Amino acid sequence: MDEMDAPGPGGPASERTRVRRGANRARYGRDEVLAILDAGLIAHVGVNTPDGPLVLPMVYGRDEERLFLHGAAANHLLGTGEGEEICVTVTHLDGLVMARTPFHNSMNYRSVVVRGKATRIEDEERKSYALKLVTDHIVANWDTSRPPSQIDLRRTLVLELPLTEASAKVRAGDPIDEPDDIAGPWWAGVVPVSTRFEPPVASADYTGDLEPPASISALAGRSPDDRAPSAGG
Ligand SMILES: Cc1cc2nc3c(=O)[nH]c(=O)nc-3n(C[C@H](O)[C@H](O)[C@H](O)COP(=O)(O)OP(=O)(O)OC[C@H]3O[C@@H](n4cnc5c(N)ncnc54)[C@H](O)[C@@H]3O)c2cc1C
Numbered sequence: 001m002d003e004m005d006a007p008g009p010g011g012p013a014s015e016r017t018r019v020r021r022g023a024n025r026a027r028y029g030r031d032e033v034l035a036i037l038d039a040g041l042i043a044h045v046g047v048n049t050p051d052g053p054l055v056l057p058m059v060y061g062r063d064e065e066r067l068f069l070h071g072a073a074a075n076h077l078l079g080t081g082e083g084e085e086i087c088v089t090v091t092h093l094d095g096l097v098m099a100r101t102p103f104h105n106s107m108n109y110r111s112v113v114v115r116g117k118a119t120r121i122e123d124e125e126r127k128s129y130a131l132k133l134v135t136d137h138i139v140a141n142w143d144t145s146r147p148p149s150q151i152d153l154r155r156t157l158v159l160e161l162p163l164t165e166a167s168a169k170v171r172a173g174d175p176i177d178e179p180d181d182i183a184g185p186w187w188a189g190v191v192p193v194s195t196r197f198e199p200p201v202a203s204a205d206y207t208g209d210l211e212p213p214a215s216i217s218a219l220a221g222r223s224p225d226d227r228a229p230s231a232g233g
Pocket residue numbers: 042054056057058059060070071072074075076077078
């Protein structure tokens with residue numbers, strides 16, 4: 001992977017969130033961080049557990065100040081992360097960067113890392129607020145689905161993480177080859193990578209005659225980047 005080390009625009013919120021390798025790719029601006037989070041579907045959530053570090057994929061939501069994670073009340077990762085420092089990473093792969101030498105192969109990507117102390121949300125109203133954001137972050141269907149019951153809420157563990165210590169790192173564009181290799185007999189370029197939603201397919205046990213809600217049908221043919229922004233955005 002090629003990396004360059006000139007400083008990026010803006011500055012990190014803390015020394016530990018400063019991008020050191022490839023600092024020219026760092027983005028600390030709030031809008032850029034939020035745009036990458038909004039375009040993402042999956043976060044990788046890292047926690048120090050008693051039997052070692054554990055990183056698991058999860059969905060997430062956000063408002064202007066916080067990231068929200070949810071799971072079953074018995075969730076091991078979230079239960080262990082409550083009140084502790086955790087790390088959440090969201091990554092988009094945008095392209096394979098093929099250089100004239102494998103030493104300069106790279107990937108085009110957008111990623112965000114958020115570090116901080118996770119706190120459990122106890123209050124039911126705030127829990128509903130956070131769960132709506134997590135739900136609608138993927139596709140806005142909280143309001144077109146069965147409303148949550150008291151039991152649903154009790155069975156669900158929700159953590160919040162301040163968005164204060166967040167950094168983004170972005171690579172775009174062509175490979176960066178050695179000047180002496182440019183005229184050489186090797187191909188160089190980028191293979192773009194994208195994800196697209198397909199038209200929705202009703203469940204095998206669905207016996208109704210409703211069309212999918214508009215927010216769901218509207219996904220067909222779109223990429224995660226093009227779907228409606230989260231309610232928090
Ligand atoms: C795309 C995606 C989105 C998800 N979103 C959520 C979410 O929002 N909330 C949520 O609670 N869960 C989500 N999950 C499931 C999540 O990754 C965990 O499996 C789940 O939360 C259980 O966590 P736990 O710590 O209780 O697992 P445990 O069952 O206690 O984990 C025990 C061991 O099982 C293995 N393991 C656990 N999960 C996985 C996994 N996903 N893949 C491979 N091995 C695993 C690990 O070795 C782990 O140490 C998602 C999974 C995927 C793939």
